[in-house]
Amino acid sequence: MSRYFCHEFPEVLTFETRVVDARPGAVVLEQTPFHPGGGGQLADRGILRWNGGEATVTGLEMIAGRLWHLLATPAEASDTVQAVVDPAFRTMMTELHTGTHILNALVYQQFQGALVTGAQLNDDGTARMDFDLPDADNDRLRALEPGLNELIRQDLPIRYVYVPLAEAMGEHGLIRSRSVAPPPDEMGTIRIVEIVGLDRQACGGTHLASTARSRPVKILKIDNKGRHNRRVKIGLEG
Ligand SMILES: [Zn+2]
Numbered sequence: 001m002s003r004y005f006c007h008e009f010p011e012v013l014t015f016e017t018r019v020v021d022a023r024p025g026a027v028v029l030e031q032t033p034f035h036p037g038g039g040g041q042l043a044d045r046g047i048l049r050w051n052g053g054e055a056t057v058t059g060l061e062m063i064a065g066r067l068w069h070l071l072a073t074p075a076e077a078s079d080t081v082q083a084v085v086d087p088a089f090r091t092m093m094t095e096l097h098t099g100t101h102i103l104n105a106l107v108y109q110q111f112q113g114a115l116v117t118g119a120q121l122n123d124d125g126t127a128r129m130d131f132d133l134p135d136a137d138n139d140r141l142r143a144l145e146p147g148l149n150e151l152i153r154q155d156l157p158i159r160y161v162y163v164p165l166a167e168a169m170g171e172h173g174l175i176r177s178r179s180v181a182p183p184p185d186e187m188g189t190i191r192i193v194e195i196v197g198l199d200r201q202a203c204g205g206t207h208l209a210s211t212a213r214s215r216p217v218k219i220l221k222i223d224n225k226g227r228h229n230r231r232v233k234i235g236l237e238g
Pocket of ligand 1 (some may be wrong): 203
């Protein structure tokens with residue numbers, strides 16, 4: 001996996017670039033502001049515009065390290081295009097994703113280092129996280145909500161470092177998920193997301209610059225999924 005443009009420049013949602021490969025209904029761009037999705041985060045939505053036309057991006061497909069933008073119409077894009085990520089959708093994904101990290105940090109700290117077994121962000125402002133919590137009391141999980149919102153209010157900064165995979169594997173708790181660990185990049189490093197003072201973990205998604213940029217988060221529901229897993233559903237308020 002290459003480092004994504006949106007990792008380096010998360011605030012750039014509109015970008016002029018060149019088409020470097022094309023097949024009917026799909027193009028590869030030289031640089032793209034689109035996040036391809038993964039680890040539970042949904043792929044960005046948006047459009048490509050060019051002189052004389054535009055097309056909705058209906059999906060993104062990573063093939064052999066190249067990101068294909070699937071287009072709603074078979075229209076042939078010109079060599080130069082403007083790639084435009086839907087800002088409302090990206091913001092919602094970013095808020096939800098940041099909320100899942102805060103929840104994850106609280107569960108990890110308060111439930112003896114419980115790991116994540118799955119995560120999925122939804123396009124309706126909700127997300128679910130599954131945790132390996134065989135003996136957890138669901139009321140204790142529900143009771144995390146005020147602490148979660150307190151951490152949002154504290155406006156903790158969020159920053160990134162890249163560390164060699166072997167080093168990351170050696171730091172307890174850095175690879176938090178049993179199912180969605182991001183692959184290393186071509187330099188053999190993985191991206192670590194740090195919510196300063198709270199949590200560090202490997203992740204390839206998009207996150208807010210600091211926690212108070214999120215709306216408050218509600219814990220909507222807790223389900224038992226099998227003997228081991230607890231599924232916690234959260235939602236953004238408003
Ligand atoms: Zn993340």
